[in-house]
């Protein structure tokens with residue numbers, strides 16, 4: 001048996017095309033969705049990511065503004081920039097690329113973004129809305145994972161979903177989204193004992209750790225759905241996920257690749273959130 005691939009590139013392309021159509025409809029009403037992307041410092045990976053985000057949004061017809069600041073930017077200066085963007089009616093979404101330089105308190109910066117413009121879904125108000133089932137922006141990575149599950153028509157109700165990782169931007173919101181669909185959810189982390197005993201019971205595994213080969217074939221129930229959020233480099237410098245893809249695909253029912261899986265969907269959901277921020281404005 002070989003797992004079916006859940007093609008993130010193809011689903012992201014369809015999602016972007018749908019966003020582009022809705023952007024045209026909004027423009028006809030005189031509103032162009034505007035996204036501000038703030039990059040502080042020169043981290044090479046972050047530079048690649050933000051360039052991707054700006055290119056994606058321009059291709060979908062959004063207006064994106066990239067603000068680059070030196071790593072020496074003070075926290076007060078950054079907060080002042082966000083305050084100005086919060087008031088700018090042409091800007092509907094604000095994304096501050098993480099990680100930030102160590103002298104800046106990332107939590108404070110995120111909480112300074114207006115929840116109405118929090119298209120990353122990282123604000124405590126967004127997290128609270130997700131947890132309580134109220135309207136608000138969902139973090140793009142777990143939101144994209146949900147869209148991947150929907151794309152295969154997967155019924156989560158009553159299924160056991162195991163999320164590996166408990167970060168505020170991936171693991172915890174992922175668990176909340178699965179729970180909202182009436183999956184039974186287990187959240188694992190670095191102190192979890194016998195991870196394999198838990199994942200072997202799982203109908204769905206979401207791996208969001210940041211370490212290669214966290215999930216191997218012996219840890220997977222035959223036919224399970226495997227969503228790989230991890231972004232790592234192997235010894236040859238090639239991008240790879242948290243899942244031992246070649247062996248796990250022999251056991252799983254569905255699996256997302258890296259690259260070409262969750263990453264492109266994360267970027268597509270940022271466009272969806274920004275469009276919806278503009279539609280609500």
Ligand SMILES: NC(=O)C1=CN([C@@H]2O[C@H](COP(=O)(O)OP(=O)(O)OC[C@H]3O[C@@H](n4cnc5c(N)ncnc54)[C@H](OP(=O)(O)O)[C@@H]3O)[C@@H](O)[C@H]2O)C=CC1
Nearest residue numbers: 141165166167170189190208209210229230231262263266
């Ligand atoms: N595809 C995409 O669009 C995105 C990909 N990523 C990638 O996803 C991965 C996770 O990101 P993020 O959530 O920010 O990472 P964090 O480093 O914030 O969190 C990692 C989590 O993994 C847990 N963990 C660490 N080691 C183990 C282990 N051996 N077994 C079980 N759990 C473990 C940690 O546990 P503890 O809490 O106990 O420390 C923590 O909860 C990274 O590779 C990142 O690059 C992230 C965002 C977007």
Ligand SMILES: Nc1nc(=O)c2c([nH]1)NC[C@@H]1CN(c3ccc(C(=O)N[C@@H](CCC(=O)O)C(=O)O)cc3)C=[N+]21
Nearest residue numbers: 095096097098099120258259260261262263264266267
């Ligand atoms: N405020 C903020 N919001 C984020 O959403 C955010 C962030 N900061 N900091 C960094 C992480 C990481 N992240 C990725 C998104 C897409 C890909 C992606 O598109 N990956 C491609 C490959 C890209 C490549 O070739 O390098 C893929 O998996 O196919 C990767 C990583 C968003 N993040």
Ligand SMILES: [Mg+2]
Nearest residue numbers: 098167168169
């Ligand atoms: Mg982190």
